[in-house]
Amino acid sequence: MILSGDALTARASAIGFFVLFPGFILYHTLVAMGMIPALLGGLFGVVSVMMFVVYCALLPSQLYSLLSTTRGYALLTFALFAYVLLWAVANYVLLGSGVMRAALIQTIETLVLWLVLFVMGYRVPLASPRLARAFWIAFVLIAAYLLFHVATTGQWMFFARRMIEAEGGENVSTYQGYARSALVLLVFLIAVSERAVVRAALIVLGAFVMFVLGARSELYAFLALSTLLLTLWAGMSVKYMLTLLAVVAALIALVVSQFEALAGSRQLQILDLSGTSSWLARQNLGQRAVEQILDSPLLGRFGGHISSAEATGGYAHSMLSAWVNYGLLGFVLYLGLTVSAFFGAAYRMFVVGDRAAGWVFAFSINFVCLLLIVLAKPVFWPLPALGWGAYANALAAARWAPGSDTARRGGVTGAHHDESEQHDAARDSQGRNDNESGTPDLRPSAL
Template structure:
């Protein structure tokens, strides 16, 4: 991966890693901030690698993904309570089970991969309808909006070539919207999901607005270097009081980190958009799903400590560099290669 995008991405991760080590050694920082940033840097690198080497065309990978999607959808439909699926409440546990955001993130990722693999518009429409409906029941609003946005963006691009796509997209949205009404119409108006239509009623949005205001005050006080671990000084002491948007990167890693972070997110989205528009390739489609939805979320809902964005970066870099190794090439032992070489030499002498 020698593309400029790869260089800037690795440079950004390295910069954040060095910044974390520098603050660990050279200054007093809030307890837990170094561990949080260190874990973030490691997660970025791991997810970047997964995205770069992920092969969605591998039949085994596809089978496992289908089984995982069906299992997650079944669990949600079986255990959903009043249009909410909150695993830790349902199974009465705080740590041993995934959070509803984590569960939803896994489901949305599986849905995006499966959508990218569908060959016909009808297949995508049906799968999108079920995926959006299940994501709605999970009550993770950011992931729900990200999925809807990603699907709509891709289908608008496809509709520019085949107008039938817009019609089927509308059908998918209609089917997705019917399921919650069928399951529990009474609970719909009181659900967390419907607060998206009026965020002033959302206590979560109010709290996030306060965190964003605190982050901006810290940025104004130190616009170049930021204030490493500054979110530990406001709100709760558990490190979760960061701005739920890209401003958290400015606070933690300064202006340079913020510019690189936003630049990479925008660049991978544009590169994926161009690549998909030109080829309509399934991997470019997945790259566009991941990067466009991630860009949307870091602007409105996700902090820099949400490492999942690096998965889309890795896939985009691998596709744009065109340096992927051949997939599923049959293995040949060294002895077989020697025998084949001898046979060719014998034929040439003959």
Template sequence: MNHAGMVRGPRGEQAVAILAFFLLFPGFFFYHTLLGLGVMGAFLGGFFAPASLLVVLPLIYMYLMRIRREPNRLAKPDIAFGIYLAYFSMVVAANAALGGKMVHVVHHILGILFLLNVFLIYKAIDFSGRQFRRIALLSLLAMSAIVFWFSIDGVFYLGALGIAKDADSLATYQGFSRSYLFTFVPVIAYTRSPWLRILLYCIGAPTLFFNTARSEFIALLFLIPIIEFYHSKNKLVVAFIFLVLAVAVKIYLEDIIALLPHNRILELLDLSQSTSANKRHHLTVYAIQTINEHPFLGDFGSYPPGLYAHNVLSAWVDLGIVGIVFLLGMITIPAIMMFIREYFSSRNYYEFLLPFSLASITLLLLLTSHFFTDMLIGATLGCYSTYWYGRKHDKRQPWPAGIALQREKPVHQALFTPARPAPPG
């Protein structure tokens, strides 16, 4: 087994974690595809909550047994995340006891469950392993094919077909895009071949564009320069290429728009005309008013169901100043530390690239569009925990030296070959 695999865990634990991953993400996508096509009814409701309840106990048991065998697996990121979830749970329990609206209580309990599951999954999986990469790549291709095939006028929305048996249970574009992004990031972070990465970008970006998921689409575009700058030997050349592309897009923007179908993502070009952006602005203003009135403890569930601030201020409203400071610290500090130690290293270290990529897009989305229970938080901290442990306990390499990148393999081999560290010395 490669170094990443030894850090991640035994084969049996890998199988459990991979099964949980594909159940919650590609599995969610395929379930709702079948639901939207009228092939079946919503026998599992919205799917994600029942699936999460199904996998949480095996994941917790597997994690605890691993800690029992190897106590030093309990890394600092695990402890910080555990403290955050404990504080979050205490706030929810206290408000439930004091008569808080049950709709908010249930929503936050599910948020805690989802965060925990994703943390345990992303901490356990060896994303460089052949087993994961094969299934993940096939899942990405299948999800993209579904989006392209069933899009109408450049928009993927299965509800528009009018054949779903339980249309009220059908996922929105957020659910489909979440499944795609959570699968795409681990794949792209461990892809060695630059040509394969370009191919994946050319498939992934149109998929999320047709899916009309603005936040996830921007996150993917934001991810591309992060990954390519890291891999490049001459970063000035890469910067020049991205600059030329940006200027070309600006010059030919009107011609490009004329070729594109009508899609809500185009609202990003003029947010003043976007009803969604205007609504989110008003919700942010309302959150700021709430924070001004309750600056220390916040005001849990003080908004109508679903009408929360679509940014990290939502944490201040529900968890108080302690909650938002702790949350931002858990993501920002690791991101800064990884950037300083690794990003400009002369060696490529794939175990770094995934948590750093996740931390970067998590911060972007928390600051701009996502609620504070965003599952990317759990994914970031799970991967960072493995990175932290690997750096601290890898006896072959002094902290914080990198693992050398071996020679690039042909595309057909890179598809199914796990990234392996170079031998010591």
């Protein structure tokens, strides 16, 4: 059977989505256990480059429908990509130095990940039963292994690199890569699940998984998302009100019963951040970014985090890093894409009343991304691009839904959106980096 470009993109997106998120956790755990060699290095960077090549070949078949069904949103996204690339190249050409070269490479790495995650989010078949089944199997395996880890070791943090006694630990991700993948895994499963009791179990087990993986930012973003969703749903349904109460009771009971063991964990250091070295370091980096912005509010200072900290990981851990590197216009485009996606999905879910998985996923992933880029993540963290793609996906699905103007007109783009091909592809489908940028760059963060 010959598949269309649309079906091929959907299939590639489903496979890549699984590999980069639940597959990432499974791969690194098996490498850490010595069960498989690190054939793909850190996986995220290598697979992203492979997906980039695939998408570059398939993107021409997607462009017309992408631009025509997303109401200009995709055009703004590509405008950001083009602007950031031109800005980086121009700075390198005009100022050519070692710092500019390092900043250019870091920007290109980020753009590769942005493009991959944006197209992946746009074309991932959320309605695919096979994809959902694969995610569920991975989640059960991950949760069961972490339960076993806590029960047998008594340790409430899983740190895969500690399992490597010989050389080769650099090929195993730190907790940040694990948490990034687990966060997307949980958001996807919450979006595609429909029963309140299933979502409740996901939230309780998901909170346990995120806690044991040890990344504070992702843990509290997941808890904030869960609280927000359950609170909003509780206002519309008695069963969700009961679900919210049950989830809160279960989490309180877990914390109370294990408080002595949890009290010394880094996750609970949030209760006294002033005494933690990482928080103090982030405060210093943030203050440095503010100073650079005040010195040049319109243009920022491309590569300023490298010249001041002498490391590619010396960025402000917030959206301010976008302002420093890409100026005011880059900052506005970067933040605006996530803000508009979040509020657009929120309007569709809670005002229009559309509870389709696409809107739930777009709302959820953009909420956690917005929260984290405001509080903890730099512009080089790639997940916001997945949120942009998820919103474009939901917009396109709404335009092609039965009864919509686009569906009634049919149009010349029908060949690109043949629903039978999409469902066939759905049935058949199923960072290399240790710092928070998520790029293939192996240079460590300053933190």
